[in-house]
Amino acid sequence: MTSFRLPGVPDEFRSLRPVDRDVELDDGAVTLRADAGDDLFNRPGTESVVHSATVFALPVEGDFTLEAEVEVDFRECFDSAVLVGYLDGLHWFKLCAELDELGRPRIMSVVTRDRSDDATGIHLPAGPVRLRMSRVGTMISLHHRAEDRWELARYFGFPLSGAEGGLRAGLAVQSPRGTGTTAIFRDVTLRASGITEVRSGE
Numbered sequence: 239m240t241s242f243r244l245p246g247v248p249d250e251f252r253s254l255r256p257v258d259r260d261v262e263l264d265d266g267a268v269t270l271r272a273d274a275g276d277d278l279f280n281r282p283g284t285e286s287v288v289h290s291a292t293v294f295a296l297p298v299e300g301d302f303t304l305e306a307e308v309e310v311d312f313r314e315c316f317d318s319a320v321l322v323g324y325l326d327g328l329h330w331f332k333l334c335a336e337l338d339e340l341g342r343p344r345i346m347s348v349v350t351r352d353r354s355d356d357a358t359g360i361h362l363p364a365g366p367v368r369l370r371m372s373r374v375g376t377m378i379s380l381h382h383r384a385e386d387r388w389e390l391a392r393y394f395g396f397p398l399s400g401a402e403g404g405l406r407a408g409l410a411v412q413s414p415r416g417t418g419t420t421a422i423f424r425d426v427t428l429r430a431s432g433i434t435e436v437r438s439g440e
Contacts, residue, residue, distance in 0.1 A: 242268060242294065247428045251294035251408055254324060259292045267424040270294070270319075270411040277414035278322070278332060282353040288414075293322050295408025298373070301432035304407045305370040307424040312337040314416030318346065319423065321369045323378065324406045325398065328352045333380040333391060334412070335367050343367075345382050347392040359391045366424070370439075371407065373398075374432035381439045388439025 240259075241252040245266045253259065262269040270292070278291040298304070308319035318336035334346040338358075345359030345367075359382075368383040380392040398405055407428070411421040433439060 244268060244426050247296070247426060249296040251296050254293045254295055254406070254408075255289070257292055261294075267422055268409070268426070269420055269422045270409060271420050272317070272411040272413040272418050274413060274417045276412050276418070278320070278330070278410065278412065279348065279414070280328065280350050280352065280354045282355070287327065289327060291320070291410045291412045293324060293408050293410040295322060295324055295406035296428075298405055298407045298428070300430065301374050302407065302428065302430055303370060303372040303432055304426075304428050305368065306409065306426040307366050307368045308335050308421055309366040309424070310335055310337070310343070310411070310421045311419045312343060313419050314413065315339055315341075316412065316414045317416050317419040318412045319369070319421035320410040320412060321371050322408050322410050323371055323373075323396070324408065325404075329397060331371075331378060331380075331394075331396065332410070333369050333371055333382070335362060335369060335382070345391050347380050349392070349394055349396070351397070357392060360389065370433075372433040373405075374434060379433055379436045379439075381433070383439075390437060390439060393436050
């Protein structure tokens with residue numbers, strides 16, 4: 239399946255590259271599968287570009303907020319569920335619920351302007367976590383909510399013009415060092431407004 243629809247989201251999520259990847263839809267949730275080594279990362283200090291992760295995304299114009307509850311079958315280091323903002327292969331960003339080297343889930347974020355800038359966030363409690371990305375003007379905020387409040391993971395300016403097709407926002411799952419995994423995305427919402435209270439996330 240190279241595209242799918244979710245309730246409350248006004249457009250189809252489509253894969254950014256021509257692959258046929260397993261997608262399971264169940265009661266408004268979607269389960270995505272990563273194969274061994276699937277990743278999205280432009281390694282700094284090298285020419286390495288790995289875009290094997292299948293990203294399912296849709297076009298977003300102007301301010302927006304994409305939000306989802308994610309639950310990952312954590313098996314091996316760096317397995318993760320991901321929200322992605324994608325302009326082109328050299329300009330994109332992502333927010334991940336990811337298993338770290340110590341076997342603990344945590345928040346990770348990556349901003350790519352030619353090369354990827356990787357940042358480690360806080361550890362997460364066991365179970366589902368809510369991820370959110372939001373645009374206001376040329377500013378992007380990334381938040382997560384694991385307990386009773388939104389936490390800011392990253393806030394940055396991002397070039398949003400000049401690429402064919404414009405910005406797209408979507409979902410992905412990765413297993414860079416692993417043999418593959420799955421992630422469930424529930425209660426996915428997309429709205430045409432951004433988060434203005436960036437620090438509080440409200």
